[in-house]
Each structure stands twice: as C-alpha cells, then as structure tokens.
Amino acid sequence: MRYFYFIISLVLINLTVFAQSGTIKGKISSADGQPAAFVTIGLKDTKKGTLTDENGQFTIKNVKPGSQTLVISYTGTKTLYNQVTVGADQVTAVNFALEATSSQLNEIVVDGTKTRTINKRPVSIGKLPIPAMDLPQGVAIIGHEALENQQVQRMSDVVKDVNGVYMASTRAGTQESFNARGYGFSSSNMFKNGARVNSGVMPEMSSLERVEILKGSAAILYGNVSPGAVMNMVTKQPKFNFGGEVNLRAGSYGLLKPGFDVYGPLTSKVAYRVNGTFETADSYRDKVHSKRYYINPSLLFKLSDRTELLVQADYLKHDFTPDFGIGSIDNTQIADVPRNSFFGTPWQYAHTQQTTSSANIKHKLNDNWTLNGMISYQKYNRDYYAVERIQADKNGKWGRPLNRAYNDEEYYLAQVDLNGKFKTGSMEHTVLAGVDGDRYYTTAYSYNQPTAYDTINILDPSLYTPRTDIPAASRIKSVTTPVNRFGAYVQDLVRITPKLNLLAGVRFSYLQNESPVTLDYKTGATTKTNAKYDHAFSPRVGLVYKPTANMAVFASYANSFTPNSGIDIDSNVLKPSVIDQFEVGVKNDFLKGLLSVNVTAYRIKNNNYAQTAPFDKDGKPNNNTNLKALIGETLSQGVELDIAGHPLPGLDVIAGYSYNNITIENVPGGTGSSIEGERLVGNPNHTANASLFYTIQKSAVKGLKFGVGYYYIGQRYSGWNNTVGQSQKYSRLISVPGFSTLDLSAGYNFKRFGVIAKVSNITNTYNYYVHENYSINPIPPTQFTGTVSYKF
Template sequence: MYKATTFILILLISVLTSSVSSQTRGAGIQGKITTADGAPAAYVNVGIKGLKSTVSGEDGSFSLRNIPFGNHIVKVSYLGLAGDEKAVTLKEGEILELDFKLQESSQKLSEVVVTASRNNQQVLTAGKAGLNPMDVPQSSSVISSQVITDQQASKLSDVMKNVNGVALGTSRGSTSENFFARGYSLGSNNYFKNGSRYNSGSLPEVSTLEQVEVLKGSAAMLYGNVSGGAIVNLVTKRPKFEYGGEISMRGGSYNSYKPTGDVYGPISKNLAFRLIGTFENNESYRNEVKSDKYYINPSLLYKAGKNTDVLLQGDYLQYDLTPDFGIGSLDGKIPTSISRSSFFNTAWAFNKANQTNISATVDHKFNDIWKLNVVGSYQLFNRNYYSTERIQADAVGDWNRALTRSRTAEDYYSAQANLTGSLYTGKIKHSVLIGTDADSYLNTSHTFNFATAYDRINILNPNKYTARQDMPFAKDSLVTEAPTYRLGYYAQDLISLSEKLKVMAGLRWSYQKALVADVHNLIKGTSGKSATAAKSDQAFSPKFGIVYQPVKTMAIFGSYSNNFTVNSGIDVFDQALSPSIIDQFEAGVKNDFLNGKLTANFTLYKIINNNLAQQAQFLKDGITLNANTNIKELTGQTTSDGFEFDLTGTVLPGLNAMGGYSYNYMRYTKTSGRKGSYIEGERLVSNPAHTANASLFYTFNTPGLRGLKAGFSGYYIGERNAGWNNTVGQTQTVSRLIPMNGFTTYDLTLGYAHRRLSVLAKLSNLTNELNYYVHENYSVNPIPPRQFLTTLSYKF
C-alpha cells in the first residue's frame, strides 16, 4: 500500500507542477466554441497565428497555454469553411476567456466534419505504406482513444470486443488474454506496439492508448512470421507542442481504483514532451484473487528540422496478479453447480510480471513524395510464477494439487526501415513501399528443483480434506538461454492503372534461425550447450490484390497472400520440421454512405494450412508407436472460411455507432486417418462459429441536456468447444470436446461533461450473465458478473 501511495503522490505532484508551471511561464486563452444554434462545436481548429494551435473538445471547449504576452490574432477554422478570428491583447500571466460562435448550425458542421474524416476508413500505421484504406485489398479495424475512454476500457479484451470477427480466449491460469481471429490464435508473434513486436504474456495498459489497430488476415508480407488471423498494433499517445493534460480517478466494484495523470507540452521550440502514468488496484468477484498494476509512459518529440522528426517513446509496466484457474473441471466437464466466486488455488500463489519498452522513431521527408521511416526498439519482459496447477477433479470432486514454478525473461531488440513514395511509368502511378526489418531475441528460462506434489482437496466439499497453507521451497537449479534471430526484406507496389482499377503486388523474404541454447547448471557451477540442434527457416511470402472502385465511395477487392508458421520439434529422422505454409484468399467490398456518415464493409475469406504439424504416429521403422510429443510429422490440413460484416458511423449529430457480425468455420479438412491423427470435419476448439458486437453512444446538444452522454454496448460469442480435439483411436471412450453455450453481455454508460470536468459511469453485464472462458479443460474462468465503474476526469 505504501508503494502505491507513493506512486500516486509522485504522479499527481508531477502533473500539478507541470500544470502550474505552464500557466506561470506566459499567458493563456481558454473558452468555448458553439454553433449558430448554440450547440458545442467539437474538433474545431483554434490557433494563434505563428505560434500554436489546438482542437476543441467534444463540449466545444479549448485551451492554449504558455503564450507570450502582447498582441495576437486568434483564429478558428473548420475543414475549409469560413472561420472567424479575433484580435486580443494578453498581459503576463493572464488567462483570457474567449468564446466563438460559428455561423454554421450543428447539423451543417457535423455533416462537414464527417464528410472530411471518412469515419471508420482510417489509415493504419501498421500498414507501413500510409495508403488510403479504400486502396488496400484487405480488411482492418481501428478503435480510437475516444471509444476506449467512453467504454472505460481496462483490459485489451474490453477494446477487442469492438473488433468484428475477434473472439476472446484465455491462457493457463488467466495470466494473460488470448484472442482468436478467423480461426487462428493470436500468439506471441502477432502483437505490436508502435509497429515493433510486443510480448503478449502480460495484460497491457490500454486506457492511455491513442488507438488500437487490427489488420485482419495475413500480414506476413509486412511482418514475417505471424499467424493467419490478424495482427494487433497498440499505438501510444504522442507529445504535443501546446500545454495540456488530464487527471482522472476511476473506481468501482470490488475495491477497484485507478488514478491516472497525463501531461504534455513544449520544452523548447523544437522539443515537446508527454508523461502518462497510472496505478490500478483490483480485487475481484473471485475469492482471494487480486491484482496491482503500475504503468508509466514518458515520450519526447524533437523537430530536428523542417523535414525530420525524432520520437523517443518508453513505457514500463509492472503487473502482479493471483494465478486463477477458476472453478476447473469435474470429470472432464464444467461443474456449473460451483459458485462463480469459488477459489481453489493457494493464498500464496503469485504471478509477477514486468515489461520495459523503449523505441526511437525517425521520420524524414526527402520531399513531398518520398519519405523514410526508421524504428529501433528494445523490450525486456520478466515473469516470476509459482502456483498450483490444472484443476482437473475426478467425478466425486477430489483433486490432487500439483505445483509449477517458473521464471522467464525475454530480451528483444528490433529494427526496421521503410521507404515510401510514388513514381510514374507513363500515366501509371506506382505507390511504393520498400523495407527491411531484423530482430534479436533471447529467451532465458529457469528450472527449479522442488516436490511437484502438494496436497489433495475436494472442489465440491472443501471440508473433506485439510488443505496445506505453506509455500514449499523451490531451488533455482538450471538456467537456459536460447537466442533467435530474424531478418526480412520486403517490397510492395500499389499500381493505379486508372482512377477505378488498382493492383497491389508485394513480396517478402524471411529468415529465422534458432541457435543452440546455452545451459548453466547453478548447482554444479558448470555451463554447456543443450542437446537441441540449431534450426533455421526461410520462406517467401507473396501478396497480390485487385481493387475496383466503380465510384469514389465504393471499393470492391480480392486478394491472395500467404504466411508461414515455424514448427517446433523434429521428424522421425531427427531433422527439424519445415515451416507450415498457409494460403489465404480474401474478397470484399468497402462502402461510404451518406456523404461519409456511414461506412459498411463486407469480407469473405478462406485460409488453408496444408502442412499441419502433428505428433508422428510411428518412429522411422514404421512399426514402433511414437510416444514422444516432440517427434512430429507434417500431415493433414485445416481450412478456415467465413465472412465479416461491420457498420460504423455518425448518422445523426452526436450519435456514434459501430457494430458487426462474423461467421467462421475452422475445421480439419484433410488428415492421414491413422491412429493419432485428427478427425476430418471436426471444428477446432476455442473457435466460435458466430460473434457479434454493437455499440451506441449519444452526446446530447439540446438545451437542458447539453453535456449529457449515454451509451449502450453489447457483445455476443456463439457456441464453441473447449477441451481438446479428438484423435483417431484415442484411448478415451468419450469425446474430449466440451461443448460451450453462447452468451451475450450488455453494458450501459451514462456521463456528463461541463467545460473541463466530466464524470462517466458504467454498469457492465447488465443481465448478470454467467458463462466461462476455458483454456483446454482445467482453467475454467467464469465471466465477470454485473459490476459498476465510474471515472471522474479534469482536463487542463
């Protein structure tokens, strides 16, 4: 508690000191912009000629700080329409109140803003080439900071619920979140922060993000070894050259509280800063489960010249939580009679994770056409874990608790360079991307000596046995250091054959090598090499697409791409397995309706993995049965096909809406049919056939209700299977699948904003729905019950 209090005090003192400092260095101007009919004018540009500018908030308020005293011209403008300007004289230290009334009505202003912004068809930084989304033959989603704030997102899952076609899963012991897109698990290779690979083993801080980008389907041409489902890019907030910030306090059910501070501004004419920090304490509806999170995100932006920006970003996350396997399984089934709050782990179990990210980005414009982007990053991730494991009780509820002790670290260096520009061959325009990236990855794992057997308890009758309370000593005995290197070169060309017809072609060559691991015996004091041989893989990843735009507001596209997945293990001849090559076909249509007020996208896809790696049935003699899970063979095929439909828009002034529906069929389509192989036609576990999401937020502009905001969100995940997929000739006489019912949750939000102060309250899971997120069959975690959350914020 002392550590948390100290952190909060330092954060608040830093924010308040910066705020006071910004006001004493010079004068300031603040006020409100309204339309001709008295409604707040949001997102209007406000600037002082030759000095600085800002944008009005949702309530029409604006603020400019650290202005030299004297005579100035303040100008407001909005998307090319007639603006307004006023001459002012500022005294040293003065904060001048200045309001503007625009000549346009709120309806007219909203139409102009929506038409210019094109709503959901946003450029993804993860796309690297800066192309208009209408020109890209691939579907994508962007969740903005406004949506993250309105929904009071605490976890990445709160954000990803807004992404059509993405389903939430979980990990062993709920130590991290996992997601499935188009039938594929988004493993550790599919997460990025500001374009650099990011470890997904922790629960990232999302409430302070600028946006979350999801590029669906294969992104292997741009990023190399990634799964076929999607990639997720977390974009942090950048420094600004005007003073401002926000402090907030969030609190809610189960003693949850979270203070946050965000302050930004110029240090000099060419240097700006931003500092964001937060602490989060959460108890839980689960008995004895709790978590603490510390997060700080400093950044600097340096204008090295007219055409060059240097951005330094860093963040540090410390996340301590109780490993939680939920209610577990009972004779291979979910024991729904057990209370949602029941806890069967030990009170001392812990999962301590900390993560440091540092990146430097250089953006240089050679001219208005050619640009260079260079990014270098470093990541350090540590996890320290000790807990009981795998709640798998027998038919009467008895469970022999076993222990697992682990400690891992990941050092990750990465660099990339991207050159973008355009050129012409005759009348044909080429929008070109040429790039390279390289990674250096070191995984350090510790092995412990300890007795894995702990005790026996009964999950149906806690009084049947006396549970142990002590934490056994585990001696650190072995350290293994496993390095991996990646290298890639890629090129992409968007060829505009005409205004209506465009072709995209791209190719990447990827190389990955895992070296022999170093092994250090801490007990004997010796070092050596592991028995596992070095392994290298390389592959070409092509991409080809066609875009036809019959009108400027519609794009019809089709594309082919592939990616590769590195396979672990060896074959029966002791040789490393080749990568699995995965083919993807995608077709769809993107639309803007009502002058950009509404976007509607529809996508069809088929993804085929022709080289599924499975445990080999026999050894190389073809007779002896193989019991070694590390000996595998490339056999079988999986196919994932489906469609996605989404709508996003602001059809009425103040009304923001998004929603979507998706269908996916991920199954085994070709297998050997031999003992141990998977069964053709069986749907893969953890993949729901149907998902849907919807969200509506309305900000009132009418007199008497101005500043009031109301929101409603819903999320549906359909029937799916937990457990494991069945195999031919398995020893079990019953199916290993655990059928799971679908469920829907609803959230209700109400808020009010007045000038710089706002309050937002949310009631989640209104109907108190009960269902479960299941990892295999032993980590069965009930979804959160009905909860209350509120956030009080002040902007300065």
Template sequence: MCFIYNPVNAQAQIGTITGIVKTIDGKPAAYVSISLVKTNRGTTTNENGYYELRNIKAGSYALKISSVGLQTEEYPVTINSGKTSKMDFRLKENASKLSEVQISSRKSINQKTVSVGKSGIIARDLPQSVQILDSTVIRDQQVNRLADVMKNVNGVAFGENRGSTNDAFFARGYSLGGNNVLKNGARSSIGGSPETSTLESVEVLKGSAALLYGGVTGGAVVNLVTKKPKFNFGGEVSMRAGSYDLYKPIVDVYGPIAKNIAFRAIATKENANSFRDNVKTNRFYVNPSLLFKLGQNTELIVQGDYLKSNYTPDFGIGTVNNKIVDIGRNKFLNTLWAYNNTNTTTAQATVNHRFSDNWKLNVLVAYQGYTRNYFSAERPAANAAGIAARNLTRSKTEEYTYNEQINLTGAAKTGSIKHSFLIGGDADQARTTSYGFKYDNNATTYNYGNINLLAGADTYNTRTDIPATRIISNTFAPVFRMGGFAQDLISFTDKLKLLAGIR
C-alpha cells in the same frame, strides 16, 4: 491566414486549382475542407496538406477553407482554361491544435492512413480489412485490457491463457502470438496483459501481413498506438472505481519544454479484487515520451514504458468426474500464495523525415524486456468422490527483443498512372531463457495435497507453506530475423487500383 497565388501553365485544356495548406508552424494541415462557393465542387487536403480540384469551368470563384474548430475563410480565385492555378495557405492554428480538432471531428477512417499499413495508403485502398478503435472508444468503454478493446473487433476471438493471467486471441484459425502484436509498429509481448486505458488507438489489420512484418501468422496484426507529446500545455486526471474494490487513478500531462521540445507523461495504478475469493490484481504503468523538432522537416520521438502486472492465477472451480458442479462461483481452489508476476519494459526511438511533399522516411529502433515468474497449482479435476490433486507448476521466463525498421514512402507518376511506393527493411533479434525447477524432494513434480471439492471451503486451504524450489536447467532460444520489401499501389483511375509487393 495568408496565401500565395501563382498561375502555372498546364498541358490540360481544363481549369485546375491545386495547393498546399500548412499550419502556422510549417506542418502539413491534413483533412481541411477546400470548396468552391456556390458549386458542388470540393475536396479535403491529404496527409501532406495537398489538395486538388480538377475540371473546373473557367471563371471567377470564391475558394472556401474550413474545418471543425477553424474560422471559415474565403479567397477569390480566377480559373483560366488550360491552366493550373496554385494557391497555398498557412493557417493561424499550429499542428497540435489542429490535431485536437481532427480527433473531435471523427472523420471517417477510410480516408485516413493507418500506421499499421506502413505505406501511408489510406484505409480504403488497402486490400486487407482494417478496424481502428480510437481514444473515444477506449474512454467511453472504460477499457483496461487489450481484451476489452478486441471485443469490438469482428472476426477476432478471445481465449484465456493459463489461470486467466494473460490475454490470448485468435483470428481466421490462427493464434495471434507475440509476433502479431505491435506497439507503435514494433513487436511487443502481450504476456503481461498490455495496459490499454491510456492508448491513443488500437489498429487491427486483418488477414496476411507477412509482406510488411515478416514472421507473423495469417490471422491479423494488432498495433497499439500510444499517445504522443504536444506543444500546448494540457492534461487529464481521472479516477475509475468499480465492483470488487477496483480503484484505478490515471494521470496524463503534456506540454512544451522548449521551442522545439515537447513532453508527455502518463501513469496509472490499478488494484482490484475479484468475485473469486483471494484473487487479486496489482498493476502499475508509466509511459514518458519526448518529441524533438530537429528541423522543419525532421522530428524525433523518444518514448518508453514500464508495466508491473501481478495476478493471482485462477483456474476456476474445476470439475468432478468431468462435470461442472455448483460449489459456488466464489470458491478459490488454488493455493493461498499462488502468483503470476510480470515486468515489461520498452524503449523506442522514431525518426520521421520529409524529403518533399511526396517522399518521407521513417526509422524505428525498439527494445523490450519481459520477465515472468509463475508458481501455482493446476486446474482441479476431481474424481467421482470429489477428490482432486493440487499438482504445482513452477516456471520462470526472461525475454529480450530488439527491433529495427526503415521505411521509405513516396508518390510518383508514369503518364496518367499514379504510384504510391513503400520500400523498407526490418530486423528482429530475440533472446529467450526458460528455467526448469526441482523441489526439495528432488523431483520435478509436486503434489501440494489432495482436496475434496464437495467437502466445503474449509478444507481447501489447510496448508499455507510455499515449497522450496531451485533452478536445475535453463533453455536459451535465440532468434534472428531480417528482411526487405517493396510495395506499389498503382492507381489507373480513382476507382481502379492494384496493390503489388514482394518481400
């Protein structure tokens, strides 16, 4: 570790010490502890690696630098009255190694910035409630679906979609539709039940976030953060197994390709049955990514993923005369061939540029394609005699979305008042096509045959053919949105702050 010592005149009549801590590869070292030995004075570096200790009595001290996984270092420093002493440090560890140390240290999220907030403001200064589920929670709880993660979030309720084939969430009286779920800050469809077992974290920003994201409901915004490439070789291979023939291998490898290029590749395959007869899950997910160091202050991340998610629609055991009867929780009342097949493809490119320690630029371009092919009987509702019609529903949807964002964050002062600025703009384009069908009988409705819920399972699936259908219509729904916004966190003191913005 080396340091640069440079006394700088200051207007204040008290001693101050400031500086910047960087890793050996020139990146800011965040959340490193800085303290004066044999005093109760200390701080941690911020996201930019900057630290500052004020109101220090003039004299000679030992300045200690420490963090979990780092060798503690001490350096002599002299504090002079009315002056600011500047001490910069360069760690022996690189950014990738230090990043791993941050994860294991599990520092309070209140002192970290959250990407869903865009502005680089630490969580405790956001007026909205923020909850973050990190990779430790995802790993320890053996999370597979977004619903598994959201069970940990206060104030968010889970609601099943048609046939238990998708996830649906509600918060503060609002449904969290596709506009309220993001992946790395870009809008993302949850129609295929997003793969969450391989995520770095899930961020939930509760309350209104329309200033930052435009057309979203007021309940909450959920941001899925994927794992990023690293410049040190590593990886993990794991296998999950569970009840009802659940098997899920997961592979995660990362490392450098060249001096300024790193990669990461994640893949998982899931097959499972259910407590319900004939209900199956078949999923495949892959997530490759590349990190390019375009200079000391600029990086480009290119990533994409593909999810194939096939479920058997399951509407449960139905009702008889509007009452639930015990015919056995394993009974399957749908057709034997019912299917809900989805394919989701995303691609993203993100550029991060640092103009200075205080000013940063983020540019994001994203694409997502989502298709859903569905054919199933409806929920059985039998009369008093137990007779229920199995009316079929046939649908097909194609959705293509594009998202562009630019965000400029910075800090400045007006006298003693500090400002944290966010200035940005975004645009969304969506092209959704929904198809209508007719059956061979030239009708848009079809009864696959009545069944008797009380007669026994042998009578449920006496028919196995798939009725032929043809497309008769398509409804095209284009959507275009764009907006600009500005936000300022005004810090009058460390404990009195005002967040104001306009869109």
C-alpha cells in the same frame, strides 16, 4: 550587356521577394482539446492550402507578408475565418480551437466536395499513407474516444468492438489470448507503436491513443505472423500545446485506479508527454488480488522542417494471483460450482514486469518521398509459483500439481521503410520498400519444487484439509534460446485508373533459431541441441475496383509461412506452416459518408497446424507447453460485416457480425491422426457486437451522454480435438455454450470536468473462457465502474 544587367536585376528582385515571404505554422484542436485531423486550411483569395495531419498540425510556406485570412473548413458547422499577420522571413505560430468536439468531427472537408470517412482516412498499420478504401483487406481502428467512453480496463474490452477478433481464453488469469478468423494471436501478432511486444502481459489501456487491427494477411509487412489479423497499440504522443488530465476510476470489488496525463512544449522544437497510473483491485473470485504500476514518458524532437524524432518508453509492473478458475470434471465437463470458487493456495503469485522503449525517426526527402526508421528494445520477465491445471476426477477429487517458473526475455528490433509516390505515364505508384531485423533472447528457468502439493475435492472442499505452506524450490536448470529474424520487402499500389488499383508485393523472410543452450546448475554442464533455419518468399496481390466514389470492391491473395515453435514428443523439430489466404469484399460509405458498411469473405488454409500435445511419449498427460503435435491442415472460412460511423449528430456507432468455420482437413491418417472435418477447439461459429454512444448536442443538458454495448460469442469447443484410436472412450471435446453480455453507460462533460459510469453484464450472465480443459475462468458478474476526470 544591358540585357545581362536587366536579367540579373529581375533575378535579384524575385529572390528578394521570395526571401521576404513568411511561413504559417499551427495546430487545430477540437472543442474538447483533441487534435483535429484532416481539416482543410487555406488562404483566402489564393490557391495556397493544406490539410492538418493526424496531430492536427499544419504548415503553409511562401506566404506573402502582411495581413492574411486563414479559412478553416470542416463538415457539420460553418467555415471559420481568422486574421493572421505574417512577418517577412518569420514563422507565425497559430492555434485555433473548433466549436465541435472530436466526436462531432466525423468527416472533414478536403476540397469543398469530398469528405474523409472512416474508409477514406489514411491508416498507419498498413505502413502506407493511403486510405483504408484502397487496401484490399479489412481494417478496424478503435480511437481514444471509444476507449474512454467504454472505460476499457483490458484489451478484451477493446476487441469486443472488433468483429472476427475475440478472446479465446485467459489461461490462469495471467494473460488474455485472442483469436482472429480461427487462428490464435501470439507475441508475433501483437505490436506496440509498430514493434512486437510479448503477449504474456496484460497491456495498460490508459496510455493508448488508439488500437489498430489489420485483418487478413500481414506477413508481407510484419514477417512471421499467424494468419487472421495483427494488432498494433498506439500510445499517446507529445504535443506542442500544454495540457493534460487527472482522473480517478473506482468500481466493484475494490477497484481503485488514479491516473494522470501531462503534455506540452519544453522548447519550440521539443515536446514531452508523461502519463501513468496505479491500479489495485480484488476480484469476484475469492482470494484473487491484483496490483499494477505504470509509467509512459515520451519526447518529440523537431530536428528540422523535414525531420522529427520520437522517443518513447514505458514500464509496467503487475503483481497478481494466478487463477485457474473452477476446473473440469473427468476431463469431460465444466465443474458445477459457484462463480467465486477458488481452488488455489493463499500464497501463490505471479510477478510480471515489462519495459519497452523505441526511437522513431521520420525524414521527408521531398514532397513525395519519406524515410522512416525505428529501433526498439523490450525487457520482459515473470516470476511465477502456483498450483495449477484443475483436472478433477468424476467425484471431484483433485491432486493439486505445483509449478515454479521464471522466464526472462530480451527483444531487439531495427527497421527502415521508404515510401513514396511517382508516375509512369498515366499510372500513379505508391511504393513501400523496407528491411527489418529482430532478435529474441529468451531464458526459461526450471526448479526442483515437488510435482504434487496435496489433494482436495472441488465439489466438496470439506473432505480434505488443504496445505497452506510454501514448498522450497531452487533453480536447477536454465534453457536459453536465441532467435534471429530478417526480412526485406517491397510493395507497390498502382493506380491504373481512377477506379482501379492494383496492390502487389513480396517479402523475403529468414529465420534462425540458434542452438538452445541448457545449463545444469548442479553440475555446471551445458548442452546444446541443433539449430534450426527457415526461409521463404511471401507474395501478395490484390485488386480494388471503385465503381463509385463511395464504394470499393476488392479481392486479394497472400502466401506466407509461420515457424512452429517447440518439438514433438520424439524431440524432433516441427516443420513450419505454409499459409494461403484469399479475401474478397466490398466497402461502402452511406448517408454522405456518415456511415460505413463493409463486408468481407475469406478462406485461409494452414498446411501444418501445431497444437500443444495432450500426452507425452509415455502416454501421460502433458504439462509441457513446448511439446507440440502437428494435427494436419486447417481450413478457415468465413464472412464479416463491419458497421461504423456517425449517422446523426452526437451519435457514434460501432457494430458487426462474423461467421467463421475452421475445421481440420487432410489429416495424415492412421492411429493418432485427427478427425477429418472436426471443428478446431477454441473457436465459435458466430460472434456479434454493437456499441452506441449518444451525446446531447443542445439544450440545458448539453454534454450529457448515454451508451449501450452488446457482445455475443457463440458456442465453441474446449479440451482437445479427437484423434483416431485414442485411448479415451469419450470425446475429448467439451462444449461451451454461447453467451451475450449487455453494458449500459452514462456520463456528463461540463467545461473541463467529466464523469462517466458503466454497469457491465447487467443480466449477470454466467459463462466461461476455457483454455484446453484445465483453466476454466468464469466471466465477471454484474459490475460497476465509474471515472471522474479534470482536463487542463
């Protein structure tokens, strides 16, 4: 009995000691107020420690009450020691600011000897909390500091830092269309906070914390995406420390853009953030105007030590002048007219609105397993009326066609992911399993406006007097198209040995295009066409071999399918595309992790590539983007070089080069077939980029910074690819020469104030972004942009 009482006493003593332990929670920030991620936090003379997360936050549990010394370690400066008094059964909250700015925190001490380089930092776009070095594909992340230093206005400014991804066109100035490795992005490849967004709107850049791009195959993670790459825009999130910024941007051609960003705690468990902006601008193009309104609120709820809920929303309203540029002559050449020439009407308009909202919940089941869930809703609409498609004859005469359209879209998404780690023998597994489902509900309205407006001459405007009135137009028809998608996937990253990883997984995708419903407003009659169903399994396998701690060699294969929207000229539903992607590469860290240099080679084959049909069934030029033509297989092959890092204190480097050759292969043959081996329109063979920013670290002008940005896109073809037996005696391809632009920046930060200025395209290069042969938009001339800001 005495032994029983003795054991009970020991248990009670240990429970008492455990109950009297405390917890330290806190946040580490850089000197400029940004979260310091992956900083090592430890307790002196103990083995307790942890790393800060991506928000700079950390928690250390079961700490002995009394005075403790926190040891804060990071590369590039001395280790910090801070005294903390820990109370029994209490949570001690602390916040510390490092002496270095966020740009100086280029690698973080993990265990005293290893560092977190660009390749070794975990990336979220792969849906697994693993370093980029362990992924058998390329990843590019453009952080908030690069976005701010370059004063990005549109996504096209961001992709200049990502080689292999480039802007293909700006059709009518209504949206920016991007290609990656030869294949076009669509709404299926554009994401915001992990949920698809409509690509028909130019997203707001001021709200972004970073832009993530996953190159190569992403079908297993995101479903029916086009090959090449996917892009995820991550908006700024709430913080539990109060702060914010107000700024004002101004520039050439009437640009004026005030903005604000405020964040902080509402309670100890709830934090908020609100940012927004207003933008008004004219253009280097005559009679072209733009006005934008944007707001982005968010809330973060700490529901428990293991559970957090993030609720986000944003609203964008963009009113602007549709602008089809300078046009083509006789469908064979770009019109030789001044850069500012505008051939639209003074009244034409496009009114776009987009609202997105999402709720993300993250729950840690234990130290090894995490459950993530998300629901999202998006509302998008565009009201559009303009003359368009500038296709003049050889003398410059052009009959201006009219188009009135209204599009409305609702999008719903739900997904659940489970990821975790476990061992089987000596092998370590990092597993991802999930399901997702989404629904599009799109309605397109047609109008009874006249098809022809008037006639002008783009080479000699004095020959005709253009109309200026707005023709009446009323709705006559609507087509509603519901689309449902479902996917289930599982993926396992197996660490076979410390040097060899295997990544394998599979996804099942099911796509249901419900019967489109056409409503005739005049008769009230509704008609339906046939529904369409597609499904497929998409496997993925990859190997990563690390001969040294700073090098990884990888190879991967992925198969996927992409539904082809629209119908052919005979009203038949198009077959889906089956895509095979092969990728090999090497990732390297040099200069003790200060510089990452990665090289990737790839081969992508699409067995059923669809383009907008150039002509309708009667042989007339096709104005309906829903009419498509399958042109055969496409084969995309290329090599990419990525360079990024901080080779010297205060120096930030992003650079790259890509070579891509995408050609039409295995055509069906016969009249109307594509030409074997012809390069696919819209794609250059070569692109290159370089961005360098240097901030003076010491001396009386500490905080002064300088930057240079270089961008090159090579020769590419516009128009349409040629076909066997085509009626035209000339080539339908229009050669667009390559061009380079050079930007120079300078700025200065002093305490809470900042100012930065940029002169873009300082050589005043004149070139074009071309969509087919009717929307030819000149690139901007030399322009000035400046931003002043105050952080609090």
